[in-house]
Amino acid sequence: MARPSNFPPPFSARDYIAEPTDPPDERIEVGVLVVGAGPAGLACAIRLGQLIGEHPEMAERFGEVPVAVLEKGKQPGSHLLSGAVVNPRALRRLFGDRFRMQDLPSYGPVHGESVYVLTRRSALPIPPPPPMRNHGNWVFSLSELGRFLAEQAEEAGAMILPETAAQKLLVSHGRVVGVRTGDKGRNREGGELGNFEAGSDLVAKVTVLAEGTQGHLTGVALDRFDLRGEEPQVWELAVKEVWKVAKPLDRVIHTMGWPLRASKRYREFGGSFIYPMGDDMVTIGLVVGLDYRDASLSVHDLLQELKTHPKIRKILAGGERVEWGAKTIPSGGFNSLPRELHAPGLLLCGDGVGMVNVPRLKGIHYAIESGRLAAEAAFRALQRGETPASALSSYDDAVRDSFIWSDLHEVRNMRQVFQRGFFVGGALASAMTMSKGRAELGKLEAEPDADQPLLVTDRDKSYPAPDGKLTFDKLSSVFASGNKTRDDQPNHIRIERRVPREVAQLWAHMCPAQVYEVGREDDDGTVTVDVAPSNCVQCGAITAKGGRLTPPEGGSGPEYTVT
Ligand SMILES: Cc1cc2nc3c(=O)[nH]c(=O)nc-3n(C[C@H](O)[C@H](O)[C@H](O)COP(=O)(O)OP(=O)(O)OC[C@H]3O[C@@H](n4cnc5c(N)ncnc54)[C@H](O)[C@@H]3O)c2cc1C
Numbered sequence: 180m181a182r183p184s185n186f187p188p189p190f191s192a193r194d195y196i197a198e199p200t201d202p203p204d205e206r207i208e209v210g211v212l213v214v215g216a217g218p219a220g221l222a223c224a225i226r227l228g229q230l231i232g233e234h235p236e237m238a239e240r241f242g243e244v245p246v247a248v249l250e251k252g253k254q255p256g257s258h259l260l261s262g263a264v265v266n267p268r269a270l271r272r273l274f275g276d277r278f279r280m281q282d283l284p285s286y287g288p289v290h291g292e293s294v295y296v297l298t299r300r301s302a303l304p305i306p307p308p309p310p311m312r313n314h315g316n317w318v319f320s321l322s323e324l325g326r327f328l329a330e331q332a333e334e335a336g337a338m339i340l341p342e343t344a345a346q347k348l349l350v351s352h353g354r355v356v357g358v359r360t361g362d363k364g365r366n367r368e369g370g371e372l373g374n375f376e377a378g379s380d381l382v383a384k385v386t387v388l389a390e391g392t393q394g395h396l397t398g399v400a401l402d403r404f405d406l407r408g409e410e411p412q413v414w415e416l417a418v419k420e421v422w423k424v425a426k427p428l429d430r431v432i433h434t435m436g437w438p439l440r441a442s443k444r445y446r447e448f449g450g451s452f453i454y455p456m457g458d459d460m461v462t463i464g465l466v467v468g469l470d471y472r473d474a475s476l477s478v479h480d481l482l483q484e485l486k487t488h489p490k491i492r493k494i495l496a497g498g499e500r501v502e503w504g505a506k507t508i509p510s511g512g513f514n515s516l517p518r519e520l521h522a523p524g525l526l527l528c529g530d531g532v533g534m535v536n537v538p539r540l541k542g543i544h545y546a547i548e549s550g551r552l553a554a555e556a557a558f559r560a561l562q563r564g565e566t567p568a569s570a571l572s573s574y575d576d577a578v579r580d581s582f583i584w585s586d587l588h589e590v591r592n593m594r595q596v597f598q599r600g601f602f603v604g605g606a607l608a609s610a611m612t613m614s615k616g617r618a619e620l621g622k623l624e625a626e627p628d629a630d631q632p633l634l635v636t637d638r639d640k641s642y643p644a645p646d647g648k649l650t651f652d653k654l655s656s657v658f659a660s661g662n663k664t665r666d667d668q669p670n671h672i673r674i675e676r677r678v679p680r681e682v683a684q685l686w687a688h689m690c691p692a693q694v695y696e697v698g699r700e701d702d703d704g705t706v707t708v709d710v711a712p713s714n715c716v717q718c719g720a721i722t723a724k725g726g727r728l729t730p731p732e733g734g735s736g737p738e739y740t741v742t
C-alpha cells in the first residue's frame with residue numbers, strides 16, 4: 180500500500196538558511212524581529228512596546244526600529260482563521276487594566292452550549308464532556324482580533340510590514356541574526372517582471388518565529404538546531420465557513436460522529452463546531468485528523484455534507500455564506516513540543532511549535548501567552564546587553580512554569596489515543612479528563628500523518644452535489660476566501676510530481692482549494708500531478724501529507740476578514 184512519505188518533496192531545509200548577503204549599510208536593522216502577525220507575534224510586539232515604554236532607558240539598545248513584525252498576508256488578519264472561542268486568560272494578562280474584555284472586538288461571552296452525536300438523520304444530545312465546556316470563554320473572529328492587536332502593536336511602537344514573507348533564516352556563526360524576505364514580481368519561470376523587487380535582509384538582535392501552523396522557518400530552525408521533540412508533530416485539517424443567518428444562534432455547538440466513520444480502519448478523528456457571531460452570523464467548521472487513510476476523503480466536501488444534516492440545515496436556513504477558509508491545527512500536543520523553544524538569537528511561539536490543546540480546540544490563549552513570555556525573555560536578554568545562546572533560555576523556564584505547560588501536560592496523550600479508533604479512544608480520553616491527566620496510559624507514540632498507508636474507497640461518490648446555496652464546490656470556496664493570487668507567480672508548493680495514483684488522489688481530494696489534479700498515467704503505472712498553485716489558501720495540509728508548502732510572494736493567498 181502506498182504511503183505519501185515514500186514520495187518526499189524536492190525540498191531541503193538547508194536551502195532556506197543563509198548568511199546575510201545585503202551589504203551591511205543596506206541591511207534593515209531591528210531590535211526584535213517578529214515573524215507572523217498572529218496572536219502570538221502581535222502579543223509579543225505589544226508586550227515589548229509596554230516594556231520599552233516602562234524602561235525608556237532601554238530604547239537606545241533596541242535601536243531605531245525597536246520592534247518589527249513581518250506578515251505574509253495582505254494585512255494583519257488576512258491569513259488568520261480560527262473558531263474562535265477564546266479563553267480570556269492570556270488577553271487579560273497581556274492588557275492588564277488597559278482593556279476590559281468588553282472593549283475588545285468580540286461577539287460576547289458564551290451563553291450556553293450543546294454537544295450532539297450525529298448519525299445521518301439524527302442528533303443525540305449528550306452532556307458536554309469537560310473539554311467542551313466553554314463557560315467563561317468569549318467568541319471572536321480571529322481575523323478581526325488580529326487587526327485589533329496589530330493596531331495595539333503599532334500604537335505601542337512596532338513597525339508592521341504586511342505583504343512580506345520571511346523566506347530564509349539568516350544564521351551567522353551558529354546564531355540566528357534575522358531573516359531574508361521573499362522577492363516580489365517574479366513570473367512562473369522565476370524571471371523578473373517590470374515590478375520586480377528583490378527581498379531584503381532584516382537583521383535583529385533577537386528573532387521571534389510566530390508563524391503559526393506549519394511555520395516554514397520554524398520547521399527549518401527545528402532541523403537546523405536539532406530541536407524536534409520526542410514525538411513527531413501531527414495535524415488536523417479544518418475547513419470553515421461564516422454565514423449570515425436569519426435567526427440568531429444562542430449557544431456554541433459541537434458535534435461528533437457523522438459524517439466521519441467510526442471504524443478504526445479509516446482512522447477518522449474529528450468533529451464540528453458551530454459558534455454564534457452576534458445576532459446575525461454563525462461560523463461552522465469541520466476538523467479532521469490528517470492521519471486518515473482514505474485517499475477519497477475531502478474535508479471540504481464533508482463539511483458540505485454536514486450542512487445537509489436536518490439539525491444544521493435548520494440553523495443555516497434562509498442564510499447566506501459570506502466567507503470560507505481552511506487551515507491546519509497542530510495536534511501532537513505535549514509530547515510533540517520541541518525539546519527547547521529557543522536557540523541562539525531565536526525564540527519560538529504558538530502554533531508553530533504546537534501549543535494547542537486539541538480536546539478543547541484551543542490555542543489562541545497559549546499563542547498570546549507564549550508571545551508575551553517571549554517578549555519578556557527577549558527584553559531581559561537585551562537588558563543585559565547580549566544575546567548569547569543561554570540568554571534566551573529563560574523563555575523555556577517561563578513557558579514550563581506557565582499554564583501553557585500544565586494544560587498541555589494534562590491532555591498529553593489525548594490525540595494519540597484516538598489512533599485506537601473512535602470508541603476505545605473516546606473511553607481513554609474520558610479516563611484522562613476525569614483524572615485531570617493523572618491516568619497513566621504510558622507514552623503513546625504518534626505516527627507521522629504522511630506515514631499512513633492509503634486505501635481508496637468510493638466515499639467521494641456520496642458527497643452532495645453543489646447547489647450554490649447550501650453546498651458549494653471548491654473553486655467557489657476559494658473565491659469566498661478572497662484569494663486573488665496572481666496566476667503567473669512562481670510555484671511555492673513542493674511535491675513529487677510522479678506518484679502512484681492513490682497518492683495523487685489523496686492530494687487532489689485533501690486539498691480544500693483544488694490545487695492538485697490527477698494527470699496523465701505513465702507506462703510505469705504512476706501518474707503526473709498537475710498543480711494550480713494560485714488557488715492555494717496556505718492551509719498547510721500538504722506539508723503534513725507528504726509535500727511541502729513554502730511561503731509564496733508576500734500579499735498573496737486568502738484575504739480573510741471575519742474567519
Ligand atoms: C478552524 C480552527 C478553529 C480553531 N478554533 C479555536 C478556538 O475556538 N479557540 C482557540 O483558542 N483556538 C482555536 N484554534 C487554534 C488557534 O486558531 C491557533 O492556536 C492560533 O491561531 C495560533 O496563533 P499563532 O499566532 O501561533 O498562529 P497563527 O494564528 O496561525 O498566525 C500566524 C501568522 O503568521 C503569518 N506567517 C506565517 N509564516 C510567515 C512567514 N514566513 N512570513 C511572514 N508571515 C508569516 C501568517 O500569515 C499568520 O498571519 C482553531 C484553529 C482552527 C484552524
Ligand code: SF4
Nearest residue numbers: 690715716718719721
Ligand atoms: S495546496 Fe495549499 S490549500 Fe491545498 S492543501 Fe496544500 S497548503 Fe492547503
